[in-house]
Amino acid sequence: MKNLEERGHLLTEQINPNSQNLDQLTSLELVELFNREDAKTLSAIAQAKLQLAEAIDLTAEAFGRGGRLFYVGAGTSGRLGVLDAAECPPTFCSPPELVQGIIAGGAGALVRSSEDLEDRAEDGAEAIAHRQITELDVVVGITAGGTTPFVHGAIQSARQRGAKTILIACVPTDQVSIEADLDIRLLVGPEVLAGSTRLKAGTVTKMxxxxxxxxxxxxxxxxxxxRMVDVAVTNKKLHDRALRILQDLTNLSREEAGYLLESSGRRVKLALLMHWTGLDAKESDRLLAEHQGNLRAAVQSCKTS
Incomplete structure (x- = not known):
């Protein structure tokens, strides 16, 4: 592997032969070119399907042990991690601490570029220590070019603490290697705009x-x-979605679904269990807890008892 300071050989830094006349294209030709290049993200995901499935299982097992998931990155990679983490609580009603995003430069780097801060491996290690990451947790290092010192420092520190580590990068292992429990490479090729990894690399990382x-x-x-039966009912849109989920799965009228939702404390999963079993909110809550929040398992237990 070449020195991390020398990045010209990296797949993410190379010149894309399909876009060498980029500045001479019409707007329509630009759109068509981007469309063709973005199609490569699908094959990259397909090539990494086994590793992605393993990452799902590894993280689910960690959650079962009381662990957490952390995304670590800088620039676009860091922002994507923070975005995914921030969207988990409203979508799945998960506690904010369950999935967390760590970005070089902190919150300020979400809206203003802080590119120089990615060069400090010690800051990545410090971020891991600050969050008291342990052997129960999973840390996902995201670095399109694979060389970001902030991510390297974070992964190394997480490994020292016994956490499970996953790397997501858009360069092959023979260009950059990082010691991690699981290595996911999303190879989309050179960018339309050379080196601009907020493009295909960012898209495939988001996927x-x-x-x-x-x-x-x-x-x-x-x-x-x-159905997202653990949706957090926190605004009109999500309230409407909750009612539609209840109507779809129970054949209740909208008015009846509304009453059921309120009687469950606006917890869709609990409302469904109450409706299907005839149990009250307290007993349904107890049954869900017995089955670690798994609605299907809780319903099945009533059918077999």
Whole structure:
């Protein structure tokens, strides 16, 4: 592997032969070129499907032990991790501490570029220590080019603390290698705009994080069928979604679904269990707890008892 300071050989830094006349294209030709190049993200995900499935299982097992999931990155990679983490509580009613995003430069780097801060490996290690990461946790290092010192420092520190570590990068292992429990490479090739990894690399990373976090939440019982039955009912849109989920799964009228939702304390999963079993809110809550929040398992236990 070449020195991390020398990045010209990296796949993410190379020149894309399909876009060498980028500044001469019409707007329509630009859109068509981006469309062709973005299609490569799908094959990259397909090539990494076994590793992504393993990441889902590894993280779900960690949640079962009381562990947490951390995304670590800088720049676009860091922002994508923070975004995915921030969307878990409203989608799955998960506690904010369950999935967390760590970005080089902290909250300020979400809205203003802090590129120089990614060069400090010690800051990555300090971020891991600050969050008191342990052997129960999973740390996902996200670095498109694979060389970000902040991410390297975080992964090394997490490994020293016994945490499970996952690397997501868009360069092959022979260009950059990092010691991690699971190595996921999303190879989309050179960018349309050379070196701008907020493009295909960012897109494929967002896809991978969507798959990882949603897959984990499915595994731990926060989904019934394809319904987000643990949705947090915190605004009008989500209240409407909750009512539609109840109507779809119970054939109740909207008014009846509304009454059921309120009687459950606006907890869709609890409302469904109450409706299907005839139990009150307290007993349904106890039954859900017995089955670690898995609605299907709780319903099945009533059918077999």
């Amino acid at each position: 991978a994080l969507n798959i990882l976090s949603t897959g984990v939440m499915v595994r731990v019982g926060k989904v019934y069928g394809n």
